[in-house]
Amino acid sequence: MQLDDARALDRNDPFADTARLFDLPQGVIYLDGNSLGPPPRPALDALTKAAQAEWGHDLIASWNSADWMGLPLRTGARIARLIGVDETSVIAGDSVSVNLFKLAAGLVMGGAKGVAVERGDFPTDGYVMEGLARLSGTPFTLIEPGAGVAGLPDGHDVLVRSAVHYKTAAKVDIAAEEREAARLGRTIIWDLSHAAGLVGLQLERDGAKYAVGCGYKYLNGGPGAPAFVYCHRDVVESFAQPLSGWMGHATPFAFKDGYKPATGVSRFAAGTPAILSMSALHGALSAFEGLDMAQVEAKARALGDTFLAAIAPLGLETISPPSAQRAGHVSLVHEDGYAVVQAMIAEGVIGDFREPDVMRFGFAPLYLTHAQVFNAGQIMVEIIQSGRFSEPRFGKRNAVT
Amino acid sequence: MQLDDARALDRNDPFADTARLFDLPQGVIYLDGNSLGPPPRPALDALTKAAQAEWGHDLIASWNSADWMGLPLRTGARIARLIGVDETSVIAGDSVSVNLFKLAAGLVMGGAKGVAVERGDFPTDGYVMEGLARLSGTPFTLIEPGAGVAGLPDGHDVLVRSAVHYKTAAKVDIAAEEREAARLGRTIIWDLSHAAGLVGLQLERDGAKYAVGCGYKYLNGGPGAPAFVYCHRDVVESFAQPLSGWMGHATPFAFKDGYKPATGVSRFAAGTPAILSMSALHGALSAFEGLDMAQVEAKARALGDTFLAAIAPLGLETISPPSAQRAGHVSLVHEDGYAVVQAMIAEGVIGDFREPDVMRFGFAPLYLTHAQVFNAGQIMVEIIQSGRFSEPRFGKRNAVT
Incomplete structure (x- = not known):
């Protein structure tokens, strides 16, 4: 999969209008809506x-x-x-x-x-x-x-x-x-x-x-x-x-x-x-309002698959089931998972970490595009392949919900 | 007691500065802080x-x-x-x-x-x-x-x-x-x-x-x-x-x-x-911050006494104890209590009503003055003495916390 393939998926996105209700901060790809959803403007x-x-x-x-x-x-x-x-x-x-x-x-x-x-x-x-x-x-x-x-x-x-x-x-x-x-x-x-x-x-x-x-x-x-x-x-x-x-x-x-x-x-x-x-x-x-929840679920799984495709070069173990049995997030195992998540946050991709070694990335369909998710995956690949997650500033564990 | 006596009490008010934290609506004397306090600006x-x-x-x-x-x-x-x-x-x-x-x-x-x-x-x-x-x-x-x-x-x-x-x-x-x-x-x-x-x-x-x-x-x-x-x-x-x-x-x-x-x-x-x-x-x-709660309590009781002095001409029964045993509100009995409270609200004095015949008026010291409370009492006297609470629009009971 390439970025253009992700963009092609976005052209058929039934929730493109919904995304405009969210003002996410510039430069942030928010993959933690499974923990705390961001504010839609009506909220x-x-x-x-x-x-x-x-x-x-x-x-x-x-x-x-x-x-x-x-x-x-x-x-x-x-x-x-x-x-x-x-x-x-x-x-x-x-x-x-x-x-x-x-x-x-x-x-x-x-x-x-x-x-x-x-x-x-x-x-x-x-x-x-x-x-x-x-x-x-x-x-x-x-x-x-x-x-x-x-x-x-x-x-x-x-x-x-x-x-x-x-x-x-x-x-x-x-x-x-x-x-x-x-x-x-x-x-x-x-x-x-x-x-x-x-x-x-x-x-x-x-x-x-x-x-x-x-x-x-x-x-x-x-x-x-x-x-x-x-x-x-x-x-x-x-x-x-x-x-x-x-x-x-x-x-x-x-x-x-x-x-x-x-x-x-x-x-x-x-x-x-x-x-x-x-x-x-x-x-x-x-x-x-007016959304078809079956379509919401389908997009979440598709976004998860886009992410998995983007990070395929890493060959990481996942504890999440395949897309047909999976809901809104994907959990990956890495012994330095905490540091990897921190390094990704430093580059604008927000996921979370669960003890002892699980990185969670959530794919809320109302505000995420396939292109964003693909980019997030590519950033993860670069961070892990370059080893830059091992900088000391990413090493200290800290409670994050 | 006259309005000037109430104003004299306000000149010694230790909480005059605190009142400036509250933006109560124009024309409202809020005597229901015992039910729902109004927003101080820091909130x-x-x-x-x-x-x-x-x-x-x-x-x-x-x-x-x-x-x-x-x-x-x-x-x-x-x-x-x-x-x-x-x-x-x-x-x-x-x-x-x-x-x-x-x-x-x-x-x-x-x-x-x-x-x-x-x-x-x-x-x-x-x-x-x-x-x-x-x-x-x-x-x-x-x-x-x-x-x-x-x-x-x-x-x-x-x-x-x-x-x-x-x-x-x-x-x-x-x-x-x-x-x-x-x-x-x-x-x-x-x-x-x-x-x-x-x-x-x-x-x-x-x-x-x-x-x-x-x-x-x-x-x-x-x-x-x-x-x-x-x-x-x-x-x-x-x-x-x-x-x-x-x-x-x-x-x-x-x-x-x-x-x-x-x-x-x-x-x-x-x-x-x-x-x-x-x-x-x-x-x-x-x-x-920095308030002496004993002073807060003392002012609440004093405000209650000011209100009772203002409405003394009505000779209403109160179920509240005298000021030494009383906290922040005064409860008065009137068989048309619901209508009286509604008529007072229509004239900007907000209290509340409790079944079957109790009118409650709360005296929160952080934003009320003796002059306001005295005025509220005078409005109540006028409403009851004139009988204008008996207009049909004040008669219908309605749940208010």
């Missing part, structure tokens, strides 16, 4: 409006006049379309960790017997289930990577599983897993953190009933953007979750003692939502 | 910087270069000074509801036998304890208003209690309650939502070990601003809380299976913090 505009016109000028009245009260559900409705579910079945708020707790604890309160997470899945999923187990006495077990719902040990009936693995970008066949869960009478809570806004998810069609996901990766909602919860309408009305704060009450402003959950997915609200952060997320989601 | 500046320079330009690197990683503790340190505790013992994040759950659930995991909340205290406190009780099997009971820690029923050893009541603004004598708790071997979790940033709290001196509080009222952090948790350094290292997300892990970027809490109050972090909202809160807190 910054919505944030400014929320801060200045709504908070600053209209003050307390904005709870009604700007419909801050409805913002978690309005934001959820925009996310629902991206993950293939009814628009009333998603609410934005809190973090992935807290939302996972709500769903798993609610299942435990409803009679679930034991919870499992695959070893090596995103750590917070296991950490939070450990906490739930300690508090509730429900067994929690780490199972083998890839074991899936069929690998749940005896006495366990709930699996928390990433739809896309944070390290390898391997996609799970959600429909197949849900069929297996139905056959075995087990329940899956999907963590969509590396899938939402990238993969052409069809959760309802595939039989998924419970999911959480992240607002700050492919949804571009801003650092620490509110997360979201999906709960299928067939199960939500009998679902009780223990973080039963006033915003999830049927009548929050009646100020009555005694919790009575709101109708539908609103019962997953807990405390007062972070309106400024959520306004940015709500604005950011407008960048997805 | 908006910090938000713009976080959104544009940090997120927009420096992207993922800002976790280190802008120290987003340290923002929850840096914000906590600014709050610590306002509540009279060691600056390393507070962390900002999540909501009051979620943070109450962390503290109470942690106490339950540590062996607490039963949890209580006073009837009529802020509803979320009871709602969340109900959820905890359902999940953990620990008894939860609503006790009589004002019963305090001595009123805990047998088999209960934890009380969640507001330091300032959201409806009446009555202050609790924290030191006396903590002495009683120590004598009885019981534990109090303080909800500082209507106290932090207003009352001259000295939690450490008074023996308090656990507290949560709100970022969007007197701290002026913005709608739904992150809340905070305080946990005394003597108990924090053995404290386990079940919302054990990756940001509270000792080494979040090692991505290891198995939760190991971070040292100190950092273990109360759960998921990724809402950086945009928290940046606004961090900026807002700079308005308190």
Whole structure:
């Protein structure tokens, strides 16, 4: 593959207009949207409006006049379309960790017997289930990577599983897993953190009933953007979750003692939502308006293939699956991976590093072109072949999300 | 009292400079800072910087270069000074509801036998304890208003209690309650939502070990601003809380299976913090720099007295205690309270209403003058005496936080 081939692919890009919503810094090729999406202009505009016109000028009245009260559900409705579910079945708020707790604890309160997470899945999923187990006495077990719902040990009936693995970008066949869960009478809570806004998810069609996901990766909602919860309408009305704060009450402003959950997915609200952060997320989601998520996913995989083609001369090992099973990023192994990533950042190509030796490069289709990605690959080839990553300034390890 | 007396009080105002940090809309007298504080300029500046320079330009690197990683503790340190505790013992994040759950659930995991909340205290406190009780099997009971820690029923050893009541603004004598708790071997979790940033709290001196509080009222952090948790350094290292997300892990970027809490109050972090909202809160807190919180509290009470003097001709019933036991707001009873508050808003005086008949007016000392408060009182007198609140446009009830 040559640069001209990449340019040819860009001529058929269905998202060329979308890219104009992003003002990425000059000279930067941003391959870290899988960790923190950059701001689309509508996100910054919505944030400014929320801060200045709504908070600053209209003050307390904005709870009604700007419909801050409805913002978690309005934001959820925009996310629902991206993950293939009814628009009333998603609410934005809190973090992935807290939302996972709500769903798993609610299942435990409803009679679930034991919870499992695959070893090596995103750590917070296991950490939070450990906490739930300690508090509730429900067994929690780490199972083998890839074991899936069929690998749940005896006495366990709930699996928390990433739809896309944070390290390898391997996609799970959600429909197949849900069929297996139905056959075995087990329940899956999907963590969509590396899938939402990238993969052409069809959760309802595939039989998924419970999911959480992240607002700050492919949804571009801003650092620490509110997360979201999906709960299928067939199960939500009998679902009780223990973080039963006033915003999830049927009548929050009646100020009555005694919790009575709101109708539908609103019962997953807990405390007062972070309106400024959520306004940015709500604005950011407008960048997805009218996009076909299957096309978004297809472009992400194609961009990944362009990158792999550009770096083919290096012969690096990848821990990511081939394009058909891969979502939005590619992970490569290099013993000096940390230094290589730092050297690439110094030359404007931003990826990230995961211990002990994994370099991750994300291919968010809304703002990247094949030509950029090909150039990024060529820069990587030069850096590794020239050995210039071994300069001392690139050597010191440093935590980067 | 006359307007000139109010003006005389303003001539000795120690916070005249602080008021210049706030750009309240022309013609508005804002008496609802007890519900949503208005934006001080440093809050908006910090938000713009976080959104544009940090997120927009420096992207993922800002976790280190802008120290987003340290923002929850840096914000906590600014709050610590306002509540009279060691600056390393507070962390900002999540909501009051979620943070109450962390503290109470942690106490339950540590062996607490039963949890209580006073009837009529802020509803979320009871709602969340109900959820905890359902999940953990620990008894939860609503006790009589004002019963305090001595009123805990047998088999209960934890009380969640507001330091300032959201409806009446009555202050609790924290030191006396903590002495009683120590004598009885019981534990109090303080909800500082209507106290932090207003009352001259000295939690450490008074023996308090656990507290949560709100970022969007007197701290002026913005709608739904992150809340905070305080946990005394003597108990924090053995404290386990079940919302054990990756940001509270000792080494979040090692991505290891198995939760190991971070040292100190950092273990109360759960998921990724809402950086945009928290940046606004961090900026807002700079308005308190160098202020004496005892003076802040004294001015709030004096402002309340000015308002009560101005409306004395109305002879309204108040459910708030006299100024020595009162914090930042005054609550008055009127059967047409909703319409009166709406009519006052129409004339630029913003207060709020709580079912069934309570009008609340808050006196945040950082941006209000005695003259403004006296004028607000006079407007209220005119509205009620003229009966113009009974126009149909003021009659319809509507949820306002």
